[in-house]
Amino acid sequence: MSVAKGNYKKVTTLSLSEMKQSREKISMLTAYDFTLAKIIDGAGIDVILVGDSASNVMAGNETTLPITLDHMIYHASSVVRAVDRALVVVDMPFGSYQGNSKEALNSAIKIMKESGGHSVKLEGGSEIIESVKRILTAGIPVMGHLGLTPQSIYKFGTYTVRAKEEEEAEKLLSDAKLLEEAGCFALVLEKVPSKLAQKVAESINIPVIGIGAGNGVDGQVLVLHDMLGMTHEFNPRFLRRYLKLYDEITGAVQSYIDDVKSKRFPNEKEQY
């Protein structure tokens, strides 16, 4: 299947803004390594997020909290080496920006210098706005992230839908406006009611990219390993699986084991 790669030879923050204006939906997926990043970039994805979900998906941690700045730089630099077209956004890990704005700026500069990524993403609104502003003063593009912010999981207690109550919904909308005013180029909204997400997307001029936030936003993001079905125990309502790779890979590995044990592999043509 061929997919239109839009008008953009290289996707930039400006391209995303133009996509919002022209109502072209933005496609975004995570990647943490060279091989998969090369495939999804070649397939025409607009934005690649080197998410701190690497902590769960790559390292097997229960939360995103343990991943470090150096781990994120390792993943991001592998992705950047693979990419020709997509905009690469790198998550700032827990503990690298919440302390104070100077620490945030130093962490963002380290990511940009050592990974070659094109922008960074931070979780939170008013609480981290000074850090966002300071990073922006260095010319580093910033993507915001509101709603379910997994780095605050111990504050929330669960991964359920956020901002169902009016007070939290109002705070989310005002945080979205604050991030736009500060100069963020886009915003991720995770696991919030679709009506609220649509209202946010209609209230601000920067693109809003949703995950579990319905279809009224400007684009969608999923974790690549989830949408490919490499993971199989995580089944939230918002997740559409396009492949069942967990089953496919299991079957392939079992066939290989059988072939080795029964001496069918390698055959005569597969040796020197």
Ligand code: KIV
């Ligand atoms: O780390 C991540 O994968 C993310 C997405 C869920 C948006 O932040």
